[in-house]
Structure formats: structure tokens, C-alpha cells
Amino acid sequence: MAEIEFRDVTRRYAGGVLALNGLNLTVADGEFLILVGPSGCGKSTALRLLAGLDKPTSGEIRIGGKVVNGLAPGERDIAMVFQNYALYPHMSVYRNLAYGLRQRKTPRAEVDRRVRETAELLEIAALLDRKPGQLSGGQRQRVAMGRALVREPQAFLLDEPLSNLDAKLRNQVRGDLKRLHRRLPVTSIYVTHDQVEAMTLGDRLCVMAGGEIQQIGTTDDIYNRPANTFVAAFMGSPPMNLIPAEVRSGVLHVGETVVTSVPTAQGPVTFGVRPEHLRVHSHYAQGMLPARVDFVEPLGSHVLVTALVDDARVIVQAPAGTHYDPGTRIGLEPSPERMYFFDRDTGDVRADRERISL
Amino acid sequence: MPALLRRLSRTDTVSGWALVSPAAILIGIFGLLPVLMSLQLSFQQSDLLTDETPWVGFDNYKKLADDPVFLEAIKHTIIYTALFVPGTMLVGLFVAAALNRSVRFISVYRTAAYITMAVSTISQGIIFLWLTDRDYGLVNAALNTVGIPSQGFLASPSQALYVIVAMTIWGWTGFSVIVYLAALQGVPAELHEAAAIDGASAFTRFRTITVPLLGPANLFLIVWLTINALQLFDEVYVTTRGGPLRATTVIVYYLWDRAFVQFDAGYAAAMAYALFVVILVITAVQFRIARRHVHS
Amino acid sequence: MSIDVPTRPTAVEPAGAETTSRWRLPFSPWHLVLIPLTFILLVPLLWMLVTSLETEGEANRFPPVLFPESPRFSNYSEAWASAPFGHFFMNSALVTLVVLASNLIVCSLAGYAFARVRFLGRGALFVTLMATLMVPFQVTMIPVFLIVKWFGDNVWEGLGIDHIGALMLPNLATAFGIFFLRQFFMTVPVELEEAARVDGTSRIGVLFKIILPLSLPALSTLAALTVLTSWNDFLWPLIVITSQDQMTIPLGLSYFQGAHRVKWPLLMAANVMSLLPMLLVFIGAQRYFVQSVASTGLKG
Numbered sequence: 001m002a003e004i005e006f007r008d009v010t011r012r013y014a015g016g017v018l019a020l021n022g023l024n025l026t027v028a029d030g031e032f033l034i035l036v037g038p039s040g041c042g043k044s045t046a047l048r049l050l051a052g053l054d055k056p057t058s059g060e061i062r063i064g065g066k067v068v069n070g071l072a073p074g075e076r077d078i079a080m081v082f083q084n085y086a087l088y089p090h091m092s093v094y095r096n097l098a099y100g101l102r103q104r105k106t107p108r109a110e111v112d113r114r115v116r117e118t119a120e121l122l123e124i125a126a127l128l129d130r131k132p133g134q135l136s137g138g139q140r141q142r143v144a145m146g147r148a149l150v151r152e153p154q155a156f157l158l159d160e161p162l163s164n165l166d167a168k169l170r171n172q173v174r175g176d177l178k179r180l181h182r183r184l185p186v187t188s189i190y191v192t193h194d195q196v197e198a199m200t201l202g203d204r205l206c207v208m209a210g211g212e213i214q215q216i217g218t219t220d221d222i223y224n225r226p227a228n229t230f231v232a233a234f235m236g237s238p239p240m241n242l243i244p245a246e247v248r249s250g251v252l253h254v255g256e257t258v259v260t261s262v263p264t265a266q267g268p269v270t271f272g273v274r275p276e277h278l279r280v281h282s283h284y285a286q287g288m289l290p291a292r293v294d295f296v297e298p299l300g301s302h303v304l305v306t307a308l309v310d311d312a313r314v315i316v317q318a319p320a321g322t323h324y325d326p327g328t329r330i331g332l333e334p335s336p337e338r339m340y341f342f343d344r345d346t347g348d349v350r351a352d353r354e355r356i357s358l
Numbered sequence: 359m360p361a362l363l364r365r366l367s368r369t370d371t372v373s374g375w376a377l378v379s380p381a382a383i384l385i386g387i388f389g390l391l392p393v394l395m396s397l398q399l400s401f402q403q404s405d406l407l408t409d410e411t412p413w414v415g416f417d418n419y420k421k422l423a424d425d426p427v428f429l430e431a432i433k434h435t436i437i438y439t440a441l442f443v444p445g446t447m448l449v450g451l452f453v454a455a456a457l458n459r460s461v462r463f464i465s466v467y468r469t470a471a472y473i474t475m476a477v478s479t480i481s482q483g484i485i486f487l488w489l490t491d492r493d494y495g496l497v498n499a500a501l502n503t504v505g506i507p508s509q510g511f512l513a514s515p516s517q518a519l520y521v522i523v524a525m526t527i528w529g530w531t532g533f534s535v536i537v538y539l540a541a542l543q544g545v546p547a548e549l550h551e552a553a554a555i556d557g558a559s560a561f562t563r564f565r566t567i568t569v570p571l572l573g574p575a576n577l578f579l580i581v582w583l584t585i586n587a588l589q590l591f592d593e594v595y596v597t598t599r600g601g602p603l604r605a606t607t608v609i610v611y612y613l614w615d616r617a618f619v620q621f622d623a624g625y626a627a628a629m630a631y632a633l634f635v636v637i638l639v640i641t642a643v644q645f646r647i648a649r650r651h652v653h654s
Numbered sequence: 655m656s657i658d659v660p661t662r663p664t665a666v667e668p669a670g671a672e673t674t675s676r677w678r679l680p681f682s683p684w685h686l687v688l689i690p691l692t693f694i695l696l697v698p699l700l701w702m703l704v705t706s707l708e709t710e711g712e713a714n715r716f717p718p719v720l721f722p723e724s725p726r727f728s729n730y731s732e733a734w735a736s737a738p739f740g741h742f743f744m745n746s747a748l749v750t751l752v753v754l755a756s757n758l759i760v761c762s763l764a765g766y767a768f769a770r771v772r773f774l775g776r777g778a779l780f781v782t783l784m785a786t787l788m789v790p791f792q793v794t795m796i797p798v799f800l801i802v803k804w805f806g807d808n809v810w811e812g813l814g815i816d817h818i819g820a821l822m823l824p825n826l827a828t829a830f831g832i833f834f835l836r837q838f839f840m841t842v843p844v845e846l847e848e849a850a851r852v853d854g855t856s857r858i859g860v861l862f863k864i865i866l867p868l869s870l871p872a873l874s875t876l877a878a879l880t881v882l883t884s885w886n887d888f889l890w891p892l893i894v895i896t897s898q899d900q901m902t903i904p905l906g907l908s909y910f911q912g913a914h915r916v917k918w919p920l921l922m923a924a925n926v927m928s929l930l931p932m933l934l935v936f937i938g939a940q941r942y943f944v945q946s947v948a949s950t951g952l953k954g
Contacts, residue, residue, distance in 0.1 A: 086549050372773075391801070469940055476929075496718055499718050
């Protein structure tokens, strides 16, 4: 059983900096959970606390049901892949892979077997005699993963392991990771700031900001049912458009314009709609958002139109070939089922939008 | 275009030499010229005062091989070096390892460790003469409390050299600590973290990760400390003047004595050249060995 | 949300201190190691201080007195009066200052030339000068003695034997200083210089207005090293100086030792006075001293 649990974990640093604020999180056995968020959100802190490289100010951390707060990193039966790989520069790849097993007094024959198996799996068997300094970035990354895999631990901790790779390699390794996890479904916690990585890799995503969880869910949950404006704007590229608006008597007003009738309560709101859920019309009509084109970015498969609705900047995804001169007045039609309403002050999504069907 | 370039390079050459000339002249006169003069001197007999310096060929060098005092000086220098170099490195490493953490007041502790670097060799000598005084010294007092009788230390022919070893290790600790501390801090924290996760205890981490990565620092210290050890003079002069009974006569002390006390400059110059060659050879050998063993 | 009762009161330690320590001490246990260690390292200096405040009777007691009855500060004034310490300090200060200034200027000029100016013979000259680093002082000291004697006889008496000028002369420029500054100057981006040259600044102007202001750390480091080496130099002054009024502190102290061999409190007082300037400079400029060692060490 390798369930991981954070119970009310807080980490405060000298000087008052609150890196984690009462984190409550459970990772199921065999699950691949992604911690995603901007830098400073607490995701790396959570990982380090789990690894034992740092101590929580308060709260409990459990691995496999056992409280590990007092255990040294080496006693927690976890393995970690570091962002900069942290390979032992003076040891060969073989010895790097074997190090953890040797520390646990594993018999030499067993060590050899496991090292070679893992090296085969990651296609680095030919590099066993080389030193890290003689390897390419991609090879080093695989050795770092191998070092974690060979230990066969209860849980894998990965700290932005792909961020030092170039784009092409990153895509490739992402696929490798997914395949690997399907083969060896070990509980894994993966930290990244890249939302594309987060959405493609994880069983579940945990979006964090300011030391707190903003939302946990599948990619579908996070993307289509964001819990607040932060999640809505953070996930998705380009991000969701957030426009200040007001609902009066059941009707959405953006600035002076009456847009459409909406089933949500009275008052000021933040109106959210994704670029791909806005249709561009060359002429404004009732029910649309009036906008003025700022500039157009062709991307081959589609075009991104950046326009101004009152003073708010809105990005719209339009079919390939669309073109407007800057300054042109256009109309933007939101899909009724894809409109989101967030509380203007707290940013939380409004509960009553449940009534809108998807 | 080529003409312009030529003009530029000429003015560059002019300005280049103009900038370099003060240094070149000074080092030329006081650095290079003496090397040649010394060589010439070693083939002569000179007393530094009169202008009569008859040529004696290789006689000075031959005398060296037969000089019992010189041979003894070599022996003492070797013993000293063999103890001083590893001693300073071990003490330095030990202290640096203790200082490589971020507790409160760590900068105060570090300053205290570095400070021996600022103490002149004379001051060191005087302090240690007093500390090891046979009749009133602190060290003998401490020894007495655990039942060991008072020792002669610097006054004893059999112990004096070793006391000088201890004294100079103390004096060089600051330097050694600085080098090792810098090297220890150069080991990325992530390596320690990875090793900790792999299950290595603090001591194992030190042994298998930290120490192997200290190669460059070790090489530097071995070379630098050896070169300095072979040139030991000040501390001997201040404490024992080469005694008692020549027990602490090292090469440079003997050299100085012959040149500026006995006024036998030609012979001393030959000795200096012999020492020079030895230093070069030993340094070269150390680098050779290092290239084979040190990870870079 | 409710605040859970913490499982264990933990001291907030800076990140990176991965411990599973179960200590309940209000301070790190390492202090228990560091304090005795520091004490042992400093014992010689502390004992020197204690002795300097004792009377001769107290010093000549066995087992030794650990704390003098009443600190005898008069040892210091007596020591000062027994030898021309004023002269010693002045000489040391003067020599060190001149050597420092000279090195900084001359080595900067040369270092810059080697780093940035392409001149004919640059490579050969550099190698030749650096070769002098390999030669130990003992090889050159006898001829330098003769050279300095020549200067004293033929140029100016103040530069010759038994004058502090002779202490300055051979040290006005060092190959190490040139090497060190050259290395540093090479790290200054060429673009800065080129921009200035395009604006019409001369080579020397570039050196003084652009490079040197950016090189303060390196200059400070070299200064620290030069000051330390010059101030504590013993062998060369021993060779050249015999008159008390021309002695530097190390030499003066040695002379004092000869004259007052068993008057330990007096000798220790003299020692403390001699040590103090360099100790204070060291503590104040510690950063640069550490830099000087670390940078030579890690560059091999």
C-alpha cells in the first residue's frame, strides 16, 4: 500500500514566509498526481517535505499509512528525480544506478540484475561505463530516472524532470513517462509549472497557488469546470478570457452592452469564456460582445485574434484565413454552454451556474 | 584596409609595451636577472662583500653532496614536510567540515578558524616558545595533570622538529580551512539530497560523495603546502635557530646561515639551485600523479 | 480550517538542513562541537593575551596562573618604551603602503595589456614573467641583495642595504599580481571597452574609467593578499636590515625577543601589539582574504 497523505501540513519559514498553508491531500495507490502552479505556489515545498528534505512546521505526512514525519529521507522508501538530475559526477552510470541499492546492503548479484534491467528498459545499457559528464542532457535525464526506478520504491517523486530538456526531447520523454507508468503503476507525484505537461501526463491534477490547493481533479474537471478564476486563467493556452461584467435582472451586461440572459444571480461578476468558445462575426449583432481588433496572429491551423472589449483584452480563436485590420469593429458570440461566472471579489465560481448544461 | 590594420597594430604594440614596461622592468631586474646571477654565483666563490669572486666550476655542487650538515638538513626537511602536509590537510578538512553548516554565529566560528592566517611566523614562534616552555609552559602544565612529566619540546633535540610541525600546522590551518570550505560548499546540495534519499547516512555521504569531489582542492593543497614546507625558515629562526644541536636545521635555514652569516654565498647559491630543482621535480611528479587519480 | 495540534515542536531551520533530529535544545547541537573546536584553535592567542597581563612573578609560576590577579596593562607601555615600536610600525606601514600602491598600479597596467592589448611579443613576455613564479625566494635572495646594494651605492642611499627602501624595491611588482588581474580583466565584457573606444576614449582611459571601477572585488582581493604578505614578511628584512630604526614589525619583534628573552609578560605584550594591526585588518576585510585563497585554490 503506497497511498500518500498530507494532513494539514504547513511550512512556515523564519521571517514569516508561508510556503504551505494547511495542505490536505491524498494520493491513491498507483496514482500519477501532478502538482502544478506558478513558482512560489508551494508545489516544490510539498514535494521536499514528502521526501524528508525539509521538515513541516506542523501537520502529518503519511506514506502507506505510516507517519513519516520523523523518518530520514533514506528511510521513507521513496525515490526522487531532480530537476538538475543530481547525478554523482565522479561515478559511472552503473555506480550511479547502483548507489541506492548498495546503501541498502542489497546483494551484489541482485544489484547487477536490477541495474542492467533498468538500463535496458530506459535504453541506456550502452552507457553504463560512462560518467555523467560524458552524457547528453537527454541521456542524463534517463539515468536520473533509472536511479529512481531501480530502487523499486513505494513512491516516485519527480521535480520538474523535463524542464531542462529541449522541446522536442520533452515531448518524447513525456510519452515515455506515460508508457512507463502504465507498465509500472507506482504512486507518483510530479511537480511542474508547465500546464501542458500537467494536463497530458496526470491522472489527476492539483493546481496550487499561494501555498494552497486551488483545485484537484482530472484534466477534464480542471479545464471545463474550473473552481475559481486562478484555475480558469492558469490552465489553457491561451488562457480563458476574464471580463468584468454585471448581471442585472437575469441579464448579462458588459459595460453598456446587454449581452444575453443568463441563469445566475444578481450583481457584479467576472465573466469567463475560453478563446475557442467565442465565434467571431464581422458585424456586431444583438447577444454578442462588441469588440475592436487589436492584432491578429496566424498560427497555421487557426488564427488568434486579440481584441478589446471596452478596456478588457480578449483573445479569440478563429478559423485559419481569418484576417481583420487593427481597429475593425467585430462581434464576439459566446457559446451559451461555455460561459463561466465567477464572483467578482473572491474569484470563486458561482454555484448557481450548475443550471447551465454542458 | 591592410595599411590601416598595420597602423593599428603598430600603435597597439607601442601602447602594449608602454603599459607592460614598468612591470617588465621591475620583474626583469628583481625576478629574472637574479635567477641568472644566482646560477653564475653558484659556480663562484663569493663572500658578498668584496669583489673577488673566483670561478670554481662545479666545486660548490660537489661539496653539497659531501656536506653532512646539508644531508642532515635534507633529512629534517623531508621529515617535516611528510608530517606537515598531511597534518595540515587533515586538520583543515576536519575543521572545514564542522564549519560547513548554517547555524547561528557560523561566521564568528569561521572567522576564528581563519584567523591563524593573519598571525606572522614570528608571533607564532614566540607564542609557541612560551606555550612549550619546559618550566612554565601551559602544555607541560596540562600534561602534568594527566601524569605525564614535563617535556623539553623546543629545547629537546628529539622533540623540537615535531613541535615545529605542530606549530606550523596551527599557523596554516586557517588557509587550509578556507580552501576546503570553499570546496565543500562547491558540492551541490542536490547531490547530498539525492544520496540521502538513496539511503546513505551522513557519514557515508561524506565518504562517498564529498571526499571524492575534493580532488582539486586536495591537489592544490598538496602542491602549495609542499612547496612552502620545503622552504621552511621563519619559524625555525624564531624558535630554535636551527638547534638544539642542529635538530631543526632545515635546508633554507642552512642556506641562509651559509650565505649571510658565514658569507659563503657561492655555496649557498648552489644549495638554492639544488632546492629549486627539487621543488620543480616534486611539483611535476605531484601533478602527474594527480592527473591519473583526480576526477575533474 | 482548524489548526491541528502539531505533532512535535520543531525549531524553524533554514532550508537545506535536512535533519530528523529529535533534539529539544533551543539551539543546534553543532554549537557543542564548534565552541570547543574554536576554543582549541584560539588557545595560543588567548594564552598570549593572558600572559601579557600578568606580572613576571605570576608568569614564572608552575602550574601556571590562569587569571592574573589584576591585569597589568603597564606591560604594554613598558614594552613600547623598551624598543622603538613606533619606528617598527611606521616602517611596516610605509613599506606595505608603497608596495601595495605600486603593485595595484603596475600590475593593473600590465594585466590590462596582457588581457586586452594585442602587441608583438605578448605571449613570450607573459610566459617569461610567469616563469618567475616557479622560482623560490631562496634562489633570488642572494643576487637581489647584491642588486639592492648596488642601488644603494649608485642611485640613492635610501634604496640600499639597511634602509626600508630596500624592502620596497624588489616587491614593487609581482608576477602573481599580473596573473591574477589579467584573469579578472579577461572576464570584463569586451563590448564595454569597444563602446568606450568608439566614443573616443584612449586605452589608458578605458583602463581607468571602465575596467578598474568594475574590478574593485579583484583589486581588493589582491590588496588583501599583498598587505598580508608584505606586513608579515620576515626573511627579506632579516637579510637586509640591521639598524633598529629601519626594522619592520616582524623583525623588530624578533629583535625584542632577543633582548628580553625570558621576560615573558613583556614579550607577550609586545607580541600582542605586533599582531593587533594585522588581526584587525584581517577581521575587517575577511571577505577579501578568503577570496584570495579560494580563488587561487580553485583555479589550481
